[in-house]
Amino acid sequence: MKRDSVSxxxxxxxxxxxxxxxxxxxxxLVExxxxxxDEVAATTHPLSGDARIIxxxxxxxxxxxxLVSQLLKVITQAGLKPAVIAVDPSSPLTGGAILGDRVRIDATDTGTFIRSIATRGHAGGLALGVPGGVRVLDAVGYDPIIIETVGVGQVEVDVTATADTTIVVxxxxxxxxxxxxxxGLLEVADIFVVNKSDLAGADDARRDLELMLDLSHMTGQEDPTGRRPPIVMANSLDGSGSIELWSAIVAHGNHLVSTGQIKGRRAARARAELHSRAADRLLAALDQTIDSPAGRAIVDALQNKDISPTEASDQLIRPILRQD
Ligand SMILES: Nc1nc2c(ncn2[C@@H]2O[C@H](COP(=O)(O)OP(=O)(O)O)[C@@H](O)[C@H]2O)c(=O)[nH]1
Ligand SMILES: [Mg+2]
Known part of the structure; x- marks a missing residue:
């Protein structure tokens, strides 16, 4: 069968x-x-929406x-079939098995699926690649789906923030x-992990986080239900703390369901993806228009001071917004 002929x-x-x-x-294909x-999204959409996203x-x-590799052991032992999407460019992940440099998990043995997603170089970037990838894994039957990102950059924070449960390490x-x-990670954290608790200063790190949580409480950023994010101490070299972390994830999931917050989280996720998709299409249309003869004429008119900057941008976007 020819590679490209499979739908x-x-x-x-x-x-x-x-x-x-x-x-x-x-x-x-998503990447x-x-x-x-788009075709993959349309195909997988009806079969997705149930997996827990972490x-x-x-x-x-x-x-x-x-930490994820230790967590995967706990999750698979619980009889679940997890998948991981890593968007951490510093992690040397392949479609196979590498997670971390000391603890490795053989994904094929446990039925776990691990995949890295390029942060650059594909249309829509992270904001579209991650939801698209999650939808595929969900439709295939993986649950839970773990997304690993470095907590720098707004898009990464956004992607993480739309998970059901967000863990800040x-x-x-x-x-x-x-x-x-x-x-801005403090506000999106549902659970904190002080990892490398085997190193000196672990208790201080915990106290720092407690203090930050106290302060955020004072500024009124706490969960509307009064839930305070737990802090889990972990040593991922020997796996200690991973059972506690999984328990905290399960407890948070139950909290979302019992308070009805799960609906809001999922609506926020749908909204964020829709926003990214629509923005992507608008930008593509804008690029096309600005480089067309009509667009170049508007640029000329602006340079010649025939029209104001506002009028120029109005003229440019008018035909785009009128499309139906
Ligand atoms: N001492 C100690 N080292 C750890 C622990 N967890 C991870 N490491 C080490 O920290 C380094 C970075 O780990 P990695 O999982 O790749 O970090 P990531 O970039 O956040 O994904 C590796 O050398 C790990 O072996 C821990 O709990 N204690
Ligand atoms: Mg990593």
Whole structure:
């Protein structure tokens, strides 16, 4: 069979029957962007929406991948079938098995699916690639789906923030609590992990986070239900803390369901993806228009001071907004 002749619908069917190669190919199509990614989205959309999405974020080198590999053991032991999307460019992930540099998990053995997604170089970038990839994994039957991102950059924070449960990782002796606060991560955290708790200063790191949480409470940023994010201490080299972390994730999931907040989270996720998609299309239309003869005429008119900057941009977007 010719590689390009297989439709997303056929690929999805094969993927759902347990063929990991087909899962990888669907994810590649998503990364490619364009019409074929749109087709994959249309095909996987009706079969997705049920998987738990867990976002895990924190500075590069804080041990996210290592922590995830320990978490995967707990999750698979619980009889679940997890998948990981890593958008951390510092993690040397392949479609196969590498997570962290000391703790490795053989994905094929456990039925876990691990995949890295390029942060650059595909249409729509992270904001579209991640939801598209999550939808594929969800439609194939993976649950939960873990997204690992470095907690720098607004898009990464946004992607993480739309997970059902967002975990923020900090380390001892690094002032991570303060950094997390600055990056806006404190507000999106449902659970904190002080990873590398085997290192000196772990208790101080915990206290810093507690203090930050106290302060955010004072400024009124706390959960409307009064829930305070728990802080889990973890040593991902030996796996301690991973069972506690999974319990905290499950408890948070139950909290979302019992308070009805799950609906809001998922609506926010749908809204964020729709916003990215629409923005992407508007920008493409804008690029096309500004480089057309009519667009160049508007640029000329602006340069010649025939029209004001506002009038120029109005003229430019008018035909785009009128399209139906
Ligand atoms: N001492 C210690 N080192 C850790 C721990 N977790 C991860 N590491 C190490 O920290 C480094 C970065 O880990 P990695 O998982 O790749 O971090 P990531 O960039 O956040 O994904 C690696 O050398 C890990 O072995 C931990 O709990 N304690
Ligand atoms: Mg990593």
């Amino acid at each position: 997303p619908t056929d690929l999805l069917q094969v993927a759902r029957s347990g063929n990991r190669h087909a899962v990888g190919r669907l994810l590649s 490619k962007g364009g019409t074929i990614a 976002g895990i974020t924190g500075p590069p080198g804080s041990g996210k991948s290592t 900090a380390n001892p002796g690094t002032g991570d609590a303060v950094q997390a606060n600055k990056a």
